[in-house]
Amino acid sequence: MNNIHRFIQKRFFLRTRHAHPFGIVLDIDGVLFKGRNLLPRVKEAFSLITDKNGNFVVPTVFLTNGTNSTEKIKAAQLSEQLGFRIPADHVLMSHSPLKMFTDLHDKQVLVVGQKNARSIAKGVGFKKVTTIDQLKNWFPHLDCTDFSRKIVDPKETEAARKRFKPVEAIVMLGEPLKWESSLQLMLDCVLTHGSE
The missing domain is CATH 3.40.50.1000 (HAD superfamily/HAD-like)
Incomplete structure (x- = not known):
């Protein structure tokens, strides 16, 4: 306080x-x-x-x-x-107080929000940002709510695994557009301790 x-x-x-x-x-x-x-x-x-x-x-x-x-x-x-x-x-703004959480600014964070969530997260001090949309694109097979993305190219999945860094914290910057998909991926990160 x-x-x-x-x-x-x-x-x-x-x-x-x-x-x-x-x-x-x-x-x-x-x-x-x-x-x-x-x-x-x-x-x-x-x-x-x-x-x-x-x-x-x-x-x-x-x-x-x-x-x-x-x-x-x-x-x-x-x-x-x-x-x-x-x-x-x-x-x-509702996200302005996140500037105080300097202990999280150098951690790999999964940012949940809408279109400009990445730039807002960077603006309040987070340096290592992965967005929900990036996670969906890298690992489409993990999104069990979007059946149109189930076909996965193994080469793309392997490339994504190399880019992916384990999530150390999740930052909510508001409601995502597809909350059910975002909720699934956030739960996956929590249950796997941030790993894919």
């Missing part, structure tokens, strides 16, 4: 001109936006906590449980939609 407290304190409670006894934490989805549309009076509300240059006068953090982008991309989107600059370090 101390790590989380230090992470939040170090990251967010700086960079305002005046000291305040409070800060503001805003959920993005459903609080500022409904779908892609800015909710009424949001810009007016921000005028109460920013100066004429768009700088926050109260420490403000934006949260989202989204897993499909980085803090930098989300901050740029917010900046464009709100009409003033939102620094990337004022945005906390």
Whole structure:
């Protein structure tokens, strides 16, 4: 718990001109936006906590449980939609706390998520990343939920075995598109202690 407290304190409670006894934490989805549309009076509300240059006068953090982008991309989107600059370090994605798990950053991790899971995992500090999609492509015979991939070329399987490094940790970056297939492969990794 101390790590989380230090992470939040170090990251967010700086960079305002005046000291305040409070800060503001805003959920993005459903609080500022409904779908892609800015909710009424949001810009007016921000005028109460920013100066004429768009700088926050109260420490403000934006949260989202989204897993499909980085803090930098989300901050740029917010900046464009709100009409003033939102620094990337004022945005906390659901995967942002993974930066604290430095003891796992050098381990071989299996990353589960959607299209850009690999780049997001690298962005939060993981150096040795295998994605579920890579695992499916290397070992199609292990995916018992996708019968279209059952025909396997032995030469390809042998090449995949050479590329494959045993999984030391599994990182979930959100729901995969084909959860049943991903669940099968994650269980295989757990039951075989990360081996193929």
